[in-house]
Structures are given as structure tokens and as C-alpha cells.
Amino acid sequence: MGDVLSSGPDRPPWRPPRRLITAAAAVALSAALVVGIVAVSGSDEKTPAAPLNSSSPSPSGSAFPDGPDAITRAGQTPGLVITGLPLPRNATLIKRDRRAYEGPSTVVLRRSDGSLGRHGAVVTYPVPRPQGGRPVHVGSVSGRALEREITWPVGGSYARVRGDLPQSELIAVAAAVGVVSGRPEVDPPxxxxxxxxxxxxxxxxxxxxxxxxxxxxxxxxxxxLTFTGVARCGGLEDQLYATRVQTAGTVHGKPAVVTSAFGGNGALAWEPVPGVVAYIGYSGAQLDEGAVAALRRLAARARLLSPEQWQATGPTTSDQTNDFGTPG
Structure with a gap:
């Protein structure tokens, strides 16, 4: 951005007092520091940050009020807050994996009665060569089967399907997988x-x-600690099938599950829109019926924020490897 200058009507040159020059320099320095702080915070989405609207006060203001979930557009990752609670400063975080697209890809399949982590399967490609399991036939090739998963050679590497479907259905899914431009594609059975x-x-x-x-x-x-999280990827659901889950009713009408796959002592997870996983978890006490009931009460107060609203909370950005669903 160029310097902002103005040239007014001709008049004799004016020399500002030394005290005014000193004050102006201090203001300019403060403005530069503010710009630097904003630049460091970064942005997760391609949309510009915008201030929270009147129904979504800033973290340093009053508690977040109740309200409808923000509309999540295709490809966006929303945020999740608990209404009735203020967000302390530095309480929001974007964990960014800049190399996620260099890793494995996934395809999530479900039955008509399926939901997050139930009555479905996740195909992941590529994955390491299997080290155990019993032999099974996948079309014309030989794969290896473990409980709830099958790994087999395809596209010059190996693919894996995990799910809670009968093994015959998992084999049918595996046989329907092809690899195009290094990514799995499935013609659903x-x-x-x-x-x-x-x-x-x-x-x-x-x-x-x-x-x-x-x-x-x-x-x-x-x-x-109690934490909320939102992410979009197939690896989250793949981990649910790898670790087993228990059903936990619904959150805002969406089937929910309880799992320890997201860290801490446990978390309640649901899918507010297809492909987006939201969760509320905690650390510090044993996961039992009382803790699950508490997570359900907090989830009932949870609300999705748009990416613009999320950016307005001033999240800290941390570059790391988001290892949900890493092959293994």
C-alpha cells in the first residue's frame, strides 16, 4: 500500500512544534505494532476476516449468546463455541497442516441409516503394506484382513477400508475402488x-x-480443560472405526458418538453438515456416564461460527501435522 499523502492549497510552509512531532511519531509506532500483531495471527480460510456481528461479541466482551449455527459453505471449516461462556483471550486456535494434501486421501461411504462412525466405511489411499492379518481375495488380488478392516494392493501401492460393516461388504467396497491421479475413487456397491x-x-x-x-x-x-473442535477430513471417521465408539443420542438432531480418538479423556462428536466433524472433549477426569452427560449438556449449548466470525475471535495459528487418521 502506498503512502497516503495530500497536497492542499498553496500556503506558507508550516513547521509543527517539536512536541507535536514527537507525539505523531509515537502514534505511528503504535499503529505499526498493531499491524504487525494482526499479520502474525494469519488466516485459515480464503475469505477475509470480519468483525463479529451484534449477536457474536468479541472474546473480551460478554458471553457468546445462543443462536443458530452459521451456514457452512462447501469446503469451509467453521468454528465451535459454547454459548453462555466468554472466550478468554488466546483461547481459540487454528492447527494448520500445510502438507495435508500431500498425504493420503479418503472416501467416506455410508448406508442410508448411517451416521458419523456408524453403518459405514472409510477408504484410505495410499497406506503402508500390511504386516499382519489373514489372506482374503479382493477381486483378482490378495489382501489382508483384520477385524473391521481390509488392506490390499491397488494403483501401485496399498489401500485400506475400515468400517463396521460385515466383512463381505467391506470386501465389496474394496473391489469397487480405483485410483485416478493418485487418489481413490469408489463406485459404491x-x-x-x-x-x-x-x-x-x-x-x-x-x-x-x-x-x-x-x-x-x-x-x-x-x-x-474443556475444548471444542471442528475439522473436515476422512481420517477422523477412520479413527472412529479403528477405536470403536459408543452412541450418545443426538446433538441438534444429529447422531453423536463418544470416543477417546481426539485426545484428552474423551469427546462427544457429531457431524453438523456432511464432511464436517464437530466435537467437545475434556481432560482431567475419568470418562464415565457422568462425564458423557456433562458433554451432552455442553454440546446442547454449542454453536457453529462462520470462518469470518471465527477469525474475529483472534485465533492463534500453529503449523503442525494433524495426525488424525494417519495410516497404521
Whole structure:
């Protein structure tokens, strides 16, 4: 951006007092520091940051009010906050994986009665050569089968399908996989449909962190950390099939599951829109029925923010490898 200058009408030159020059220099220095701080925070989405609207106050203001979920457009990663709680400064975080697109790709399939982590399967390609399992035939090639997963050679490497479907259906999915330009494509067998495609690792994870005492659920979650998260990738669901989950009713009408796959002592996860996984987790106390009930109460107060609203919370950006769903 060029310097902003103006030239007014001709008049004798004016020399400002020394005291005014000193004050102006201090103002300019303060402005430069503010610009530098904003530049460091970075941006996860390709859309410009915008201030929170009147129904979404800043983190240093009053608590987030209740309200509808923000509309999530294709390819966007929203944020998730707990209404009724203020966000402390530096409480929001973008975990960015700049090399996620260099890693494996996934295809998520489900039955008509399927939901996140239930009645479906995830295809991941490429994955390492299998080291164990019993032999199974996948079309004209030989693969290896473990409980809830099959790995087989295809496209010059190996692919894996994990899910809670019967093994015969997992084999049918595997036989329907092809590789085009280094990415898996699936012609779904009867009874299944593709619900999402993309990277195995999320390119970004949007997290917000709260003191469990501030949430009002310290009796069940202890005085540790409560966190919300949102990500889009097939690796999250792949990990649900790898670790097993328990159903936990619904969150805003969407089937939810409880899992320990996202870190901490446990988390409640659901899919607010296809391909987007939202979760609320905690650390500090044993995962039991009381903790699950507390997570459900917090999830009922959760609200999605648009990428613009999320950026306005001033998230810190951390470059790392988001290893949800890494092959293994």
C-alpha cells in the first residue's frame, strides 16, 4: 500500500512544534505494532476476516449468546463455541497442516441409516503394506484382513477400508475402488453411497479452550480443560472405526458418538453438515456416564461460527501435522 499523502492549497510552509512531532511519531509506532500483531495471527480460510456481528461479541466482551449455527459453505471449516461462556483471550486456535494434501486421501461411504462412525466405511489411499492379518481375495488380488478392516494392493501401492460393516461388504467396497491421479475413487456397491471425499489429515482444526470450572461442569469433568473442535477430513471417521465408539443420542438432531480418538479423556462428536466433524472433549477426569452427560449438556449449548466470525475471535495459528487418521 502506498503512502497516503495530500497536497492542499498553496500556503506558507508550516513547521509543527517539536512536541507535536514527537507525539505523531509515537502514534505511528503504535499503529505499526498493531499491524504487525494482526499479520502474525494469519488466516485459515480464503475469505477475509470480519468483525463479529451484534449477536457474536468479541472474546473480551460478554458471553457468546445462543443462536443458530452459521451456514457452512462447501469446503469451509467453521468454528465451535459454547454459548453462555466468554472466550478468554488466546483461547481459540487454528492447527494448520500445510502438507495435508500431500498425504493420503479418503472416501467416506455410508448406508442410508448411517451416521458419523456408524453403518459405514472409510477408504484410505495410499497406506503402508500390511504386516499382519489373514489372506482374503479382493477381486483378482490378495489382501489382508483384520477385524473391521481390509488392506490390499491397488494403483501401485496399498489401500485400506475400515468400517463396521460385515466383512463381505467391506470386501465389496474394496473391489469397487480405483485410483485416478493418485487418489481413490469408489463406485459404491448397492446399499452404500459416498458422503465425503478429501484428505485423510485435516488441513486445519479449529479449537476453542475453556476451563472446565468455568463451564459449570467441574463436578463431572474436574477442574481441567474443556475444548471444542471442528475439522473436515476422512481420517477422523477412520479413527472412529479403528477405536470403536459408543452412541450418545443426538446433538441438534444429529447422531453423536463418544470416543477417546481426539485426545484428552474423551469427546462427544457429531457431524453438523456432511464432511464436517464437530466435537467437545475434556481432560482431567475419568470418562464415565457422568462425564458423557456433562458433554451432552455442553454440546446442547454449542454453536457453529462462520470462518469470518471465527477469525474475529483472534485465533492463534500453529503449523503442525494433524495426525488424525494417519495410516497404521
Amino acid at each position: 448397492p446399499g452404500l453411497s459416498v458422503t465425503a471425499t478429501g484428505t485423510s489429515r485435516p488441513s486445519s482444526i479449529h479449537e476453542a479452550r475453556y476451563s472446565s470450572r468455568e463451564t459449570g461442569e467441574a463436578d463431572e469433568l474436574s477442574g481441567g
